[in-house]
Amino acid sequence: MELICPAGTPAAFREAVDAGADAVYCGFRDETNARNFPGLNFSRQELGEAITYARRKGTQTFIALNTFMRAGHEDLWYQAARDAVRLGADALILADFGLMAHVAETYPEQRLHVSVQASASNPDAVNFLVEAFGARRVVLPRTLTISDIARLARQIRCEIEVFVFGGLCVMAEGRCSLSSYATGKSPNMNGVCSPASHVRYRQDGGELVSELGAYTINRFPREEAAGYPTLCKGRFDIADARGYAFEDPVSLDVMDQIDALREAGVSALKIEGRQRGKAYVAEVVSTLRKALDAKPEDRRALLARLRLLSEGQRTTAGAYEKRWR
Amino acid sequence: MNAAKPTLTLGPVLYLWEGEKWRDFYFRIADEAPVDDVVIGETVCSKRLHFTDPCFPPVIERLEAAGKRIVFSTLALVTLERESQYVRSLVADSPYPVEANDLSALALLEGEPHWIGPLVNVYNATTARLLARRGATSICLPPELPASSIAEIVSATPGIAFELLAFGRMPLAISARCAHARAKGHIKDNCQFVCKEDPDGLPVKTLDRQSFLAVNGVQTVSFTCQALLAELKDLLACGVHRFRLSPQDCDMVAVARLYDDVLQGRLDPEEGISLLRQIYPAAPLSNGFHHGQEGAAWVARARNIGHGAST
Numbered sequence: 001m002e003l004i005c006p007a008g009t010p011a012a013f014r015e016a017v018d019a020g021a022d023a024v025y026c027g028f029r030d031e032t033n034a035r036n037f038p039g040l041n042f043s044r045q046e047l048g049e050a051i052t053y054a055r056r057k058g059t060q061t062f063i064a065l066n067t068f069m070r071a072g073h074e075d076l077w078y079q080a081a082r083d084a085v086r087l088g089a090d091a092l093i094l095a096d097f098g099l100m101a102h103v104a105e106t107y108p109e110q111r112l113h114v115s116v117q118a119s120a121s122n123p124d125a126v127n128f129l130v131e132a133f134g135a136r137r138v139v140l141p142r143t144l145t146i147s148d149i150a151r152l153a154r155q156i157r158c159e160i161e162v163f164v165f166g167g168l169c170v171m172a173e174g175r176c177s178l179s180s181y182a183t184g185k186s187p188n189m190n191g192v193c194s195p196a197s198h199v200r201y202r203q204d205g206g207e208l209v210s211e212l213g214a215y216t217i218n219r220f221p222r223e224e225a226a227g228y229p230t231l232c233k234g235r236f237d238i239a240d241a242r243g244y245a246f247e248d249p250v251s252l253d254v255m256d257q258i259d260a261l262r263e264a265g266v267s268a269l270k271i272e273g274r275q276r277g278k279a280y281v282a283e284v285v286s287t288l289r290k291a292l293d294a295k296p297e298d299r300r301a302l303l304a305r306l307r308l309l310s311e312g313q314r315t316t317a318g319a320y321e322k323r324w325r
Numbered sequence: 326m327n328a329a330k331p332t333l334t335l336g337p338v339l340y341l342w343e344g345e346k347w348r349d350f351y352f353r354i355a356d357e358a359p360v361d362d363v364v365i366g367e368t369v370c371s372k373r374l375h376f377t378d379p380c381f382p383p384v385i386e387r388l389e390a391a392g393k394r395i396v397f398s399t400l401a402l403v404t405l406e407r408e409s410q411y412v413r414s415l416v417a418d419s420p421y422p423v424e425a426n427d428l429s430a431l432a433l434l435e436g437e438p439h440w441i442g443p444l445v446n447v448y449n450a451t452t453a454r455l456l457a458r459r460g461a462t463s464i465c466l467p468p469e470l471p472a473s474s475i476a477e478i479v480s481a482t483p484g485i486a487f488e489l490l491a492f493g494r495m496p497l498a499i500s501a502r503c504a505h506a507r508a509k510g511h512i513k514d515n516c517q518f519v520c521k522e523d524p525d526g527l528p529v530k531t532l533d534r535q536s537f538l539a540v541n542g543v544q545t546v547s548f549t550c551q552a553l554l555a556e557l558k559d560l561l562a563c564g565v566h567r568f569r570l571s572p573q574d575c576d577m578v579a580v581a582r583l584y585d586d587v588l589q590g591r592l593d594p595e596e597g598i599s600l601l602r603q604i605y606p607a608a609p610l611s612n613g614f615h616h617g618q619e620g621a622a623w624v625a626r627a628r629n630i631g632h633g634a635s636t
Contacts, residue, residue, distance in 0.1 A: 069448060071470075072449075072474070098455055101451065118428070121402065122403045123409065124428070124433055125403070128431065148405070171545070172500060175444065175446070177497050180469055180620055181495070181497050181620035181621055184618050184620075184622075213621075214619075217531070237534075238529045245507070
């Protein structure tokens with residue numbers, strides 16, 4: 001199985017390549033990709049240099065153009081596709097099927113991957129994207145169990161890539177407008193979720209309050225470490241309960257299921273984290289590379305150190321495990 | 326296109342209403358509500374299908390007798406084999422047009438006239454035209470779209486009917502996990518159908534007691550109710566002629582009459598807004614997405630904000 005690694009900066013990109021990534025994915029510095037954060041991503045020139053560096057080391061580069069084209073401004077996405085192809089991207093990761101159609105028609109030789117943001121969660125959906133646009137690989141939404149994936153793999157005609165480590169969307173990706181409901185900025189349209197521009201922290205008595213737009217997302221007593229107010233990982237009042245209504249502040253880790261994923265028919269394992277620094281990328285990629293190449297009995301010790309890097313140091317297998325639902 | 330008569334569509338009931346309540350709701354819609362099209366069928370959770378199945382034949386019969394055009398809805402999230410089978414058989418056997426709410430239905434409907442629901446990501450005219458070429462005759466655009474995008478898509482996609490969510494809590498997210506079951510101490514596989522206890526959704530409040538969201542099984546909807554009333558005139562001018570009313574647990578016949586009155590020029594939109602607040606007092610109104618702001622916002626005097634200005 002391939003290891004697909006994130007890079008938000010040229011420095012992180014080189015770290016990922018050096019640490020043993022089979023492919024690195026990244027995006028341009030604008031709203032064409034779903035990690036459109038200040039200080040992140042690549043200019044055309046930086047991307048060209050990164051691809052050259054990766055090529056020399058035998059690593060592939062995937063370019064994420066995985067937001068939905070804003071009506072009337074499609075040229076921004078078309079130009080990004082043109083430049084990614086020209087610079088030698090090994091694959092484009094796309095979510096908008098208008099853009100998929102454009103790429104399939106204009107650059108028929110270009111390898112096309114279906115982004116997790118497209119929410120292709122079943123055989124009819126995946127095969128549609130394969131037939132209509134020649135998709136070669138699908139990144140599956142984090143809504144499936146490992147046995148769901150195995151069943152799907154038998155019925156589709158393209159490769160499967162799944163997220164195994166890092167941030168975790170609770171909602172079906174590409175189909176969530178919670179962030180724009182609170183802030184006006186959304187993953188689909190602006191490439192951001194719970195954007196820092198709308199985050200505020202304030203002290204209220206003994207508690208630190210985190211807010212997104214006009215809404216309180218969490219309150220932390222003094223003894224508790226405060227987390228970032230990602231909307232779906234906030235604490236709310238629901239029914240008679242007070243707590244994490246959608247998901248705890250956890251991150252995804254299913255690296256202990258590598259063998260089951262391989263048997264299920266998965267071709268590539270993906271690490272989330274284009275917003276992470278180069279030290280994090282280097283550590284995670286090199287550890288997961290070793291784990292992937294190690295014997296199953298040696299993996300546990302390797303993976304234990306990664307727990308420390310995870311958000312809140314707590315992890316979940318998410319939807320891969322049936323009980324999570 | 327501009328000469329088309331404006332019409333109302335009743336969207337599918339997104340919540341779990343038990344058999345009789347569901348049946349009686351549609352009987353009354355058939356008899357009294359000025360809606361032309363009725364989109365019907367489970368959209369949120371495949372586990373709920375057996376609640377309404379027995380009531381389908383009499384409801385369909387009553388709606389047809391009343392001259393309503395019927396469209397069958399499909400599931401928003403299809404992951405299990407039996408969910409795939411359900412969508413396949415619905416598409417294969419439906420005597421009525423089918424509305425696609427995910428990519429599987431979209432794929433299966435190629436080549437036959439069909440509708441696209443608001444849960445399919447249509448953010449630009451390239452995508453809308455692609456869907457039209459595949460057989461879509463009607464697209465209900467996603468609630469998140471601002472007016473500028475709507476105007477652009479509609480003007481660049483001739484020959485297809487566009488619809489907008491004009492009333493109802495907005496669908497915001499869907500998950501493999503059931504937050505509704507979780508809130509009541511269950512997991513999805515053993516949910517005991519607790520979502521039927523909340524026919525208008527289960528409110529989610531912030532720790533500072535702000536009303537924020539509502540959960541409806543695996544779906545999360547806005548706490549606010551989308552209300553496009555002052556915007557209708559501009560929308561008609563830019564080529565949108567169909568407006569969707571999404572059923573909430575209130576007098577939907579009154580809601581339909583109110584929208585019909587505004588569309589026909591019998592009722593001033595501002596008066597309509599205050600009447601709507603009385604008909605559905607449970608949720609504050611919002612129209613923020615339409616005006617390019619946060620979805621929960623309410624932009625008053627919206628009629629002064631032009632639509633076609635940017636195009």
